Amino acid sequence: MTGQCPQFYSPPITAQSSLSRKILTNKKKPTILVPGNSNRFQVNVVNESHESSAAVDDNADPPHYEETSFGDETQNRFRISFRPGNRECYDNFLQNGENAKTDASFHAYDSHTNTYYLQTFGHNTVDAVPKIEYYRNTGSISGPKVNRPSLLDLHEQLAKVSFQAQASILPYSFRRSPDKAGAVKFGWVKGVLVRCMLNIWGVMLFIRLSWIVGEAGIGLGVLIILLSTMVTSITGLSTSAIATNGFVRGGGAYYLISRSLGPEFGGSIGLIFAFANAVAVAMYVVGFAETVVDLLKESNSMMVDPTNDIRIIGSITVVILLGISVAGMEWEAKAQVILLVILLIAIANFFIGTVIPSNNEKKSRGFFNYQASIFAENFGPSFTKGEGFFSVFAIFFPAATGILAGANISGDLEDPQDAIPRGTMLAIFITTVAYIGVAICVGACVVRDATGNMNDTIISGMNCNGSAACGLGYDFSRCRHEPCQYGLMNNFQVMSMVSGFGPLITAGIFSATLSSALASLVSAPKVFQALCKDNIYKALQFFAKGYGKNNEPLRGYFLTFVIAMAFILIAELNTIAPIISNFFLASYALINFSCFHASYAKSPGWRPAYGIYNMWVSLFGAILCCAVMFVINWWAAVITYVIEFFLYIYVTYKKPDVNWGSSTQALSYVSALDNALELTTVEDHVKNFRPQCIVLTGGPMTRPALLDITHAFTKNSGLCICCEVFVGPRKLCVKEMNSGMAKKQAWLIKNKIKAFYAAVAADCFRDGVRSLLQASGLGRMKPNTLVIGYKKNWRKAPLTEIENYVGIIHDAFDFEIGVVIVRIGHGFDISQVLQVQGMYFLYSNDKYLLSTYSMPGLFLSAGDRVVYNTDKPPSDGACLFLC
Numbered sequence: 001m002t003g004q005c006p007q008f009y010s011p012p013i014t015a016q017s018s019l020s021r022k023i024l025t026n027k028k029k030p031t032i033l034v035p036g037n038s039n040r041f042q043v044n045v046v047n048e049s050h051e052s053s054a055a056v057d058d059n060a061d062p063p064h065y066e067e068t069s070f071g072d073e074t075q076n077r078f079r080i081s082f083r084p085g086n087r088e089c090y091d092n093f094l095q096n097g098e099n100a101k102t103d104a105s106f107h108a109y110d111s112h113t114n115t116y117y118l119q120t121f122g123h124n125t126v127d128a129v130p131k132i133e134y135y136r137n138t139g140s141i142s143g144p145k146v147n148r149p150s151l152l153d154l155h156e157q158l159a160k161v162s163f164q165a166q167a168s169i170l171p172y173s174f175r176r177s178p179d180k181a182g183a184v185k186f187g188w189v190k191g192v193l194v195r196c197m198l199n200i201w202g203v204m205l206f207i208r209l210s211w212i213v214g215e216a217g218i219g220l221g222v223l224i225i226l227l228s229t230m231v232t233s234i235t236g237l238s239t240s241a242i243a244t245n246g247f248v249r250g251g252g253a254y255y256l257i258s259r260s261l262g263p264e265f266g267g268s269i270g271l272i273f274a275f276a277n278a279v280a281v282a283m284y285v286v287g288f289a290e291t292v293v294d295l296l297k298e299s300n301s302m303m304v305d306p307t308n309d310i311r312i313i314g315s316i317t318v319v320i321l322l323g324i325s326v327a328g329m330e331w332e333a334k335a336q337v338i339l340l341v342i343l344l345i346a347i348a349n350f351f352i353g354t355v356i357p358s359n360n361e362k363k364s365r366g367f368f369n370y371q372a373s374i375f376a377e378n379f380g381p382s383f384t385k386g387e388g389f390f391s392v393f394a395i396f397f398p399a400a401t402g403i404l405a406g407a408n409i410s411g412d413l414e415d416p417q418d419a420i421p422r423g424t425m426l427a428i429f430i431t432t433v434a435y436i437g438v439a440i441c442v443g444a445c446v447v448r449d450a451t452g453n454m455n456d457t458i459i460s461g462m463n464c465n466g467s468a469a470c471g472l473g474y475d476f477s478r479c480r481h482e483p484c485q486y487g488l489m490n491n492f493q494v495m496s497m498v499s500g501f502g503p504l505i506t507a508g509i510f511s512a513t514l515s516s517a518l519a520s521l522v523s524a525p526k527v528f529q530a531l532c533k534d535n536i537y538k539a540l541q542f543f544a545k546g547y548g549k550n551n552e553p554l555r556g557y558f559l560t561f562v563i564a565m566a567f568i569l570i571a572e573l574n575t576i577a578p579i580i581s582n583f584f585l586a587s588y589a590l591i592n593f594s595c596f597h598a599s600y601a602k603s604p605g606w607r608p609a610y611g612i613y614n615m616w617v618s619l620f621g622a623i624l625c626c627a628v629m630f631v632i633n634w635w636a637a638v639i640t641y642v643i644e645f646f647l648y649i650y651v652t653y654k655k656p657d658v659n660w661g662s663s664t665q666a667l668s669y670v671s672a673l674d675n676a677l678e679l680t681t682v683e684d685h686v687k688n689f690r691p692q693c694i695v696l697t698g699g700p701m702t703r704p705a706l707l708d709i710t711h712a713f714t715k716n717s718g719l720c721i722c723c724e725v726f727v728g729p730r731k732l733c734v735k736e737m738n739s740g741m742a743k744k745q746a747w748l749i750k751n752k753i754k755a756f757y758a759a760v761a762a763d764c765f766r767d768g769v770r771s772l773l774q775a776s777g778l779g780r781m782k783p784n785t786l787v788i789g790y791k792k793n794w795r796k797a798p799l800t801e802i803e804n805y806v807g808i809i810h811d812a813f814d815f816e817i818g819v820v821i822v823r824i825g826h827g828f829d830i831s832q833v834l835q836v837q838g839m840y841f842l843y844s845n846d847k848y849l850l851s852t853y854s855m856p857g858l859f860l861s862a863g864d865r866v867v868y869n870t871d872k873p874p875s876d877g878a879c880l881f882l883c
Helices: 050-055 087-103 151-155 160-166 188-200 209-243 252-261 263-298 306-327 329-355 360-364 372-379 389-400 407-412 416-445 494-498 502-533 538-544 554-570 576-600 615-632 634-654 663-679 704-714 730-750 765-775 799-814
Strands: 007-010 021-025 043-045 064-068 693-696 720-727 756-762 785-789 818-822 840-843 866-868 879-882
Touching: 188 329, 188 407, 188 416, 188 502, 209 252, 209 372, 209 389, 209 407, 209 416, 209 494, 209 576, 209 615, 252 263, 252 407, 252 502, 252 576, 252 663, 263 306, 263 502, 263 554, 263 576, 263 634, 306 329, 306 502, 306 554, 329 416, 329 494, 329 502, 372 416, 389 416, 389 576, 389 615, 407 416, 407 502, 416 494, 494 502, 502 538, 502 554, 538 554, 576 615, 576 634, 576 663, 615 634, 693 704, 693 765, 704 720, 704 785, 704 818, 720 730, 720 765, 730 756, 756 765, 765 799, 785 799, 799 818
Parallel strands: 007 043, 693 720, 693 785, 720 756, 785 818
Antiparallel strands: 021 064, 840 866, 840 879
16 A cells, blocks of 8 residues: 555445534544555445445454544545555545535435535534434345435525425425525624614603602612513523524524424414514504604694594504515615614713703703712602502513514524524613613602792702702702602603703604514514414414515515504503513513423423523523513403413314424423333232233234224223234335334324334244233333234134144243233124225224114124225214224
């Protein structure tokens, strides 16, 4: 081998993950090197069949596994083993390897080119059950090994031609339509941060935060803000953990919950979450319309009356917002950026106004710039009649919601796994700092009560009970006996008065309401479209269709528009608002519970890249959300739970045909395993004895009567295993056995028979039954009774069959297993009947004891199982099952 560049032998890869692939290499000796051309270093992939053995040196040692990580595919670099002195040959290969892709036509699933197995991947797995055909050993007697697609192939945006060619190869759950050219995708700033900040900063910041500080004081006011932030922060951490656990598609909160807890929870919360967003559009638009109507009142420009003016302005506004949304996500994103700039200017305008010296008019209304005496006076609470800590908290908490505004458009994000955690958590931090800053500043500048009369100044010798305003030269003591119009407790426009330029605060209110309405108008159709695509509610399939390069849910937009318009025309949302807040809180609670449940179930698929979370903190967050629901409004919380429970029961009853690998499935396995282990510690007792049967039915559908008789004495509460023995050449038997396992177990489930199906391949029937008798069961759940049919043809059967039949009975006794031999007149085996298509079995409601029927070509007697092949079954209260 001296002087030549060796060829590198790369055996077939047998397993792959998102981090590494296992390559067969020699562990005792260096990698197998075969002399070759010194000018070309080539990766030889062994053909994965029996003939591949010819390509390998017969004297080579058996290969072992070595963990090998792949690097960047664009540079064709990967970790290899080389012999001393030959490194220049490998460097030469890395240079010449650039042409590997151009030397032959590359196909995504071609295992015989030099570039196969050199592809890299950096995505998490999609929701699909692994196919055993992809993981078989080379030369398995169960069938040929199928070359599975790599994760890169599954996640890359394949071209349309390639997609059509691969559609027949990929499993259905892997198929993805080719992305349309020019689709708009957003980064974490524009897609998540901007939306969350706009949705969290609502009108509460400008017209209610000052009142909250007046009621609760600066201390409790900050505590209320921090308590609300704690709920949203825990939910944000849980959202980030779930979002980084796998590939995130469109659907936001619905997608995260449904893929974690299953379609039952996801389907129920997805529908009410989409509805809540649709009604929220009306709430925000009505808030905008009320502000406009107040301005019209001041200028004496009312159109009709306040209620109808709100309806008119709200209807016009929602039509304009619908036009922006339908125009496309790009236009909507631009509008959001503009609204954020206006909102930031308004907030900055407030902070600037606090340091501008106050004039006499503002002082008479309670604004004195920063004063230590005002801060001390406003630090403690001063609740008015009917108000308390929790009532004030219930009013403020909706202002902290909106953290899912970015996650709701997860399908339009470039990298949801990075954008959702970063944008959501940063938005929560920035908005919390702003809320706390505004609360402290307004509490340190403005007194609780003020008359607005510039003549209410202190006269020499007057005693005003040492209030902060008294020390600053104003007497507002009469506000204790009669209502005043100004101050933190009375004037909702305090921020406008304090700011440097009042109209900018009004612009900020407009920006906050319109941005929140726009975000909700986009979120509701996106979530609803994802719910309809999963076909959980079949009647809503109409709204699953998308249009344009971004797959816009135009039908969902118009449905949201109709719902929003209906509630705008009501023009009174005080009743519906608590229910909507509870709908959002229910979503937050389930997201937290999803994170806890996935961690608690110890699912192998739960590996979030975002590690800053804790399962018990998530559980605490879920409980906290439920508690806050009752704090805000107890009857609204009860209505929310009733609606969610009804939808949960409906989805459970319908049993949608989906398999998302939820944590509920993982927990079922863990619970079953724990219970089976716990059962091994239980002592046997005669009072707890129950027959646990192993039934030699062959295929369960070929001897259903034998199963029925077995269940007659197990009463569906004992272990029942339907067994089948495949006798013959092992390769053929194993292939036939494996191909029918799932189908026969499915038959048992479909016919509601509580039994397991087990099969073995053996050289003779007795050996197979002996294996079943010894190996069947688990722990305490082991068979103690063998149920077999009576051998009718014992007079004519070969001697070998008779010996096997009798030997099975003796084997059962040897293994201390009881034996039940069952006999009926016409025998149990109906396999010949099953070969005729269109055959039906008629089951009686009374343990199959049927009265005599007369049907063409058949004579039926009492006690017989009825078989017929006519089009019309008899109608004497019997149940009909198609086999």
